[in-house]
Amino acid sequence: MSSYDNAGKLVLRLALGLLLLLHGLSKLANGIGPISGMVAAHGWPAFVAYGVYIGEVIAPILLILGIFTRVAGVLVAANMLVAITLAHQAQLFSLTGTGGWALELQGMYLFGAIAVALLGAGRYSLGGAGGRYN
Numbered sequence: 001m002s003s004y005d006n007a008g009k010l011v012l013r014l015a016l017g018l019l020l021l022l023h024g025l026s027k028l029a030n031g032i033g034p035i036s037g038m039v040a041a042h043g044w045p046a047f048v049a050y051g052v053y054i055g056e057v058i059a060p061i062l063l064i065l066g067i068f069t070r071v072a073g074v075l076v077a078a079n080m081l082v083a084i085t086l087a088h089q090a091q092l093f094s095l096t097g098t099g100g101w102a103l104e105l106q107g108m109y110l111f112g113a114i115a116v117a118l119l120g121a122g123r124y125s126l127g128g129a130g131g132r133y134n
Helices: 003-030 033-039 046-065 070-087 106-117
Strands: none
Touching: 003 033, 003 046, 003 106, 033 046, 033 070, 046 070, 070 106
């Protein structure tokens, strides 16, 4: 594996982690009321709404640091599947006016997280390339 592979993993982890963490910080500052409403509207248990803190705060921090990276990737992917189900299901097969998928952002988060879960953290991480969950 070349150092470019490790650098690419670092860029992917940092981009996904930092961009998603901004969403999580907003929820920490403003609460999860809207998410709780969507969860209730779907008949899901209320505690499910608190999972957003795991998927948008804890997992992104793990991605940024490069520890438990594969687990964090799975958590982010699961978070995005729930977000698509709760908030974006009607847009799943829609295109924008310019021809792009209506869920481009959510799709990039979802598939980026799957890529991180498959690739691991790489050498430039606190867990190291040989870490059990990296």
